């Protein structure tokens with residue numbers, strides 16, 4: 014039997030589990046090192062959700078309610094790639110975010126900012142054969158959290174991706190370029206300095222549509238396959 | 245070689261509920277799927293032992309014949325209509341997530357070592373929560389399964405910690421596995 018395996022992240026790719034400036038990691042980060050598992054079918058397969066049917070407006074968060082939400086309409090698009098730059102086709106991309114005022118449509122969010130009845134904040138898209146995905150949404154606001162005095166999350170969109178295998182599962186956050194709050198955010202700053210810029214979308218005029226919406230590009234890179242198949 | 249740098253992981257945060265969990269899938273096995281129907285209860289605890297009410301579990305498993313519903317599982321074993329093998333559920337206020345599924349069959353161990361070439365039945369588990377910057381991965385095995393003693397993955401784990409991976413039947417018959425993020429009973433997590 015021939016099986017391919019997935020490359021392992023290297024030091025500096027991901028944040029450490031224990032990042033004490035992000036306070037809740039101290040109560041939740043495992044203390045013992047994870048045990049390296051040689052890949053088997055359990056790790057190199059994973060949910061493809063191929064039968065999941067997406068409704069017409071799932072990737073347009075401005076069209077999911079009775080009227081348009083308040084805020085600055087934006088386009089967020091990009092490609093899902095592997096480490097060789099090859100597209101990851103047909104993968105499900107899920108996003109969620111707060112509204113333009115910085116409030117989530119969630120019972121646990123008690124931030125003193127208005128809910129927008131026309132903004133739910135959840136979306137899904139399926140990447141095409143070239144790994145391309147696209148969302149229409151509104152720019153999320155910054156919001157306070159109680160991590161430390163005067164703590165504010167920079168504007169961000171949460172992303173969830175499956176990729177081709179259990180090993181490629183990724184949940185992350187997309188940020189906006191040059192946000193001054195990034196320098197004060199222990200969640201963004203938990204990522205090693207050489208890697209955190211990968212979480213910033215780029216503003217692109219050629220994705221921007223006249224009289225309609227600014228365009229941002231956010232390419233996502235999932236683990237690639239090892240070059241040599243194992244026997 | 246590597247031309248593109250990996251996108252780093254970030255926490256799921258506390259506010260995913262109502263968005264991605266709209267697609268909650270706690271019942272993996274509609275009527276007619278072959279195999280032994282089982283209930284699985286996972287319960288998430290923080291390093292102090294307190295339950296985690298805002299976590300998310302995902303599970304991924306083979307069907308009762310030991311076949312993954314995925315093109316890279318090329319073995320000539322039956323796929324079951326309606327059974328993908330993927331589940332997702334957020335934790336309740338008591339830290340538990342409940343799944344209905346079927347007991348998975350055995351899948352191969354391709355790395356040699358004289359253990360018969362098969363792994364013991366197991367369910368692959370992902371854990372996400374506020375305060376977790378990376379997905380944590382572990383496995384659920386079934387207490388009493390005769391294949392446990394030969395399982396090559398359990399053999400990678402020091403004997404005193406293997407119990408953290410083995411679900412036991414509770415009085416209702418459900419397979420229950422506490423997941424401890426830390427503390428004296430810290431669950432074994434895998435670097436996959």
Ligand SMILES: [Fe+2]
Pocket residue numbers: 166169171257259
């Ligand atoms: Fe957030």
